[in-house]
Amino acid sequence: MKKYLFLLLLxxxxxxxSAQSGRSEIVIKDADITATSGTVNWTKxxxxxxxxxxxxxxxxxxxxxxxxxx
Numbered sequence: 674m675k676k677y678l679f680l681l682l683l684x685x686x687x688x689x690x691s692a693q694s695g696r697s698e699i700v701i702k703d704a705d706i707t708a709t710s711g712t713v714n715w716t717k718x719x720x721x722x723x724x725x726x727x728x729x730x731x732x733x734x735x736x737x738x739x740x741x742x743x
Contacts, residue, residue: 699721699722700722703726713733717741
């Protein structure tokens, strides 16, 4: 249990550090990912902050690049 808590804290800490290292912070609201959005790509160049519940409506596809901070 302590091991997982440590890993979670490490991941969260990495997110805060990376947010201050030149990455843009983008706030995502539910209305931002709709059925008319097509394909949405989240890249590791940004930090994505979810404002409440966020749903991806079909047929939209959400691609999240490895290393992306959410």
